[in-house]
Amino acid sequence: MSKKSQNFERLEREQRQAQMRIITTIGIVILAVIVLAVVQSIRSSAPKQLDLVGQPTLGSADARVSVIVFEDFxxxxxxMFDSxxxxxxxxxxxxxxxxxxxxRNFMVIAPNGDSKTAAVAGECVYNQNKDLFFPFAHLMYRAQGDENTVWATKERILEVAGYVPGINRDDLGKCIDENRYEKEVMNDQSVGSSAGVNGTPSVFVNGVKVSNPLDEATMMKAIDDALAKAQ
Known part of the structure; x- marks a missing residue:
């Protein structure tokens, strides 16, 4: 075999080896991406450790299933979810x-504006009288203005609170002015972010996020499945 032929074969062999290295590298990268996607999927579907200590609740503390809703007034x-x-x-x-x-609060519309004002007001009501939080919350949704306007003002909130017997509006006004429960609101925000909340409403049934909480059938199935597992 001539020296020229030997050199040609050597070049071909080196090219094949280089191609194999490239293919191997691409394969490793693809495998890493797949593994990462699987891990992220497992993490996102795994139940979140969400407790209700110090949170507004409705229903028995001995209930087998908890439904935690992250919302912005x-x-x-x-x-729509509330109605x-x-x-x-x-x-x-x-x-x-x-x-x-x-x-739990999770501000998405105006986190530095009246979404926070409304969230703080809700915490104020809860800390005045725990039994009055949900009546107040339902009325806040009924009184909801356009999301693009600044409607959740102190004055409007006090007006809404006037329709809930038992709320001390003077104290509520002071509480809003003092931003008294901002820490609690921001803690809710942090908990939600850690749980993967990126929009509202986000609903967790026994720590598992519901894919479409506005669909009644989907929501009820999530609860029924959790009840069956909890037996």
Whole structure:
């Protein structure tokens, strides 16, 4: 074999080896991406450790299933959930002792504006009288203005609170002015972010996020499945 032929074969061999190294590297990268995606999927679907200590709740503390809702009082979709889905959960599961519902703040519309004002006001009401939080929250959604306007002002909130017997509006006004429970609101925000909340309403049933909480069938199935597992 001529020296020229030997050199040609050597070049071909080196090219094949280089191609194999490239293919191997690409394969490793693809495998790493797949593994990372699987790990992230497992993490996102794994139940989150969410407790209701110090949070507004409705229903028995001994209920087998907890439903935790992250909401923004300015969020129009949250209003839909509160009007259409919440009453069904309350009637079918809360009133029968099967489910305890908990509320946490998660500001998305105006986190540095009146979403925070409304969230702080909710905490103020809760700390005045725990039993008055949900009546106040339901009325806040009924009184909800356009999400693009600054409607959740102190004056408007006090007006809404006037329709909830038992709320001390003078103290509520001072509480809002002092931003008294901002720390609690921001803690809710942090808890939500850590749990993967990026929009509202976000609903967790026994720590598992519900894919479409506005769909009644999906929401009820999530609760029924959790109840079956908890037996």
């Amino acid at each position: 300015k969020c129009p979709v949250c209003k 259409n889905i919440f009453p069904v959960i309350e009637e079918k599961y809360v009133n029968t002792g099967k489910v305890q519902v908990g509320f």
